[in-house]
Amino acid sequence: MSTATVRLRVAGVVTRCAASVIDLVIVLIVLGVAYLGLMLASFTYAPRHYHMPSLSLIFSGTATVVVIVVYLASSWTISGRTPGAALMGLEVVDVRGRRIGWRRALLRAVFCTFFGVGLLWSGVDAGRRSVQDIALRTRVVYTREPGVSASALAPPPGNGAAHG
Structure with missing residues (x-):
């Protein structure tokens, strides 16, 4: 099958929520290890x-937000997927099926961190788009084969293939 004929299937709310829970567990483990490191130091x-060590609510909250944003943005920039998304066979791409750049990844990470409930919109939207997807022109798609990114399957820009 040529890359021009590949149609990316947009992920649903259940799979996306499962990936988010996996990612949340990973972030909590990272924060726990950081606290243990602080105790040891x-x-x-x-x-x-x-x-x-007793940590203020402001310090703990700020550290949590920073870890989540860095985790999401770096994952989406580097591979297009977080570890949770990779386990669920998902990838974040732009509307053309290409990996998103670091600016959009950072904006999406901030948006997802402070407005995570926007993910639930993908359960009612006909195109399975979250509020973040609509605002930032992204999609969360199923990858075709394990280990193969959806952006690798997308046609190169400018060939006239539509991905909608």
């Missing part, structure tokens, strides 16, 4: 006066 610095 605190103990190493002053073992006789050691106490569990």
Whole structure:
């Protein structure tokens, strides 16, 4: 099958939510490991006066947002998919089926972090688009084969093939 004839299938809300839960678990593990590292550093610095580090809500919230945004944006920029999306066979692409650039990935990561409920719109939208997809002109698609990115299957720009 030539790449010009490949039609990317847009992912539904259930698969996208499952990938998001996997990614959330990974982020929570990263945050837990960071806290353990902080505890170890605190103990190493002053073992006789050691106490569990207490983190303010503002620090914890900021750290959580930064980790989530960096995790999502870097994953989408580097491979088009987060580990959760890869496990579920999904990839984020632009409307032409190509991998999104770092600016759009960063905007999408911020949008998803602060308005995660926008994902649920993909359950009612006829095109299975989330609010983020509509605003940023992206799609979450099923990859055709394990290990093969959807952007590799997309036709090169300018050949007239429509992806809608």
